[in-house]
Amino acid sequence: MSLQISDISKSFKDLKALKHISLEVRENELFGLIGPDGAGKTTLFRILASLLLPDEGQANVAGFDVIKDYKQLRKNIGYMPGKFSLYQDLTVEENLNFFATIFNSSIEENYDLIKDIYVQIEPFKKRKAGDLSGGMKQKLALSCALIHKPKVLFLDEPTTGVDPVSRNEFWGMLKKLQKKGITIFVSTPYMDEAALCDRIAFINQGEILQVDTPSAIVKNFAKQVLNIQTPSIYKALRVLGSYQHTHSIYPFGESLHYMDSRKDFDWNEVLNHLRNEKIKDVEGELISPEIEDVFMELSRN
């Protein structure tokens, strides 16, 4: 195991940020921690990076205890916080040199690890980090987190606020790093990124809701999802919001996802109910759920 977390709890005054979290991440796994803002993701990252002490519980990263062995641990992990934390007044090159030197290494020594990422920002190596665009800052931060060749890489919401094209590229880079033997523990609020991980854990309000591969999570979901299409989405949403058999009704892109409160149901009955309420051009079909359907259902309980 690359990461072993057992029964970790952490409170800030009255706020229970983490409630008895237990989790294991295998060697060389690309593991995703999926949850909204305020779920406790960053608190968990800070504990695993030995920057914050848990109130209860234990955690091991790459074989090192986050409390007792913190000095060793820090040499073996790379941590990219959610907030840009490099030196804004230093240039791209100076930042990278600085982090390499701190870890008794050099840019040359581990260049092959960062090469693919670094070549994209190398043309700007004389530019101050503070003057880089969002996408370039992210690449520099990743390069700095990798420069000492860590065994485990922690990435806290690396793609928040990043456009879909850059997000796509970023996940491509992560897959490549994984092939080089690095274990990656990454958090994201974007449900669509969950599918790119080997395994994921859903986290909400300080609790882990479920841990599994993305495909198993979807496959084991017990409820049926009815996908409804109509030009009058808002009206249909209101009608089903007050329908007696509705378990949940949510907009999903240009459709609505409906779940029924009964065990078995005839979905044509639901569509006919809409038609009776004068909703135009109603169409529907049963679909396999998306990761987001599952997350929402779990976080309702």
Place this chain on the structure above:
Amino acid sequence: METTIKATNLTKSFGDFTAVDKLNFEVKKGEIFGFLGANGAGKTTAMKMLIGISKPTAGDAVVADYKVSTQADLVKKNIGYMSQKFALYDDLNIKENIQFFGGIYGLNAKLIQQKYQQVVDNLGLENYVKQLVKSLPLGLKQKLAFSVALLHQPKVVFLDEPTGGVDPITRRQFWELIYEAADRGTTIFVTTHYMDEAEYCDRISMMVDGKIKALDTSKALKKEFGAETLNEVFLKLAR
């Protein structure tokens, strides 16, 4: 159909660099208009011109009946604006925020009190009224910010990535508020990085390198680009 936003060759250059290059589009009353683009495509610069805080270097736009080039102050009075970065004062409570923003927009005390009660009832905030805004859950904060942006009943409200980081359920509740406002005739101009949210919009524009490269309904865009999802359309356009 009444037009709330009309951009005509709207352009902004910084020296040699043209950040926004001759935008032409119209947004109708009560429409939900999605304004999409990669980071650095020029969205923020365009939005700044539309809300009257940055002057175009060429072209113009009419927003809520006023020209952004010469009547920027009137534009500002007649629109609502909410962004993820700035929306409410954290160190004030709900009522103080509403009094402050209501005052700025020239609402009288009686109307402010009435609006305050409406917002509290609508969003179910009874249990939070004494708290400072900073202690509210993020999702509630954003719903409150949206309601505050609508206090003075603007014709159009600009939302700059309003739902970043919010959990999927709250995000959808937020969109129900948007639908509701649009249903009452408010025009919604919204930027987002969530492609599923883009699909909630009546029409979507996609900006690449300062220009609008595509503008249509989500269905039509997918058809035009032979794509299964809007994400694919985006990737095809931006590459």
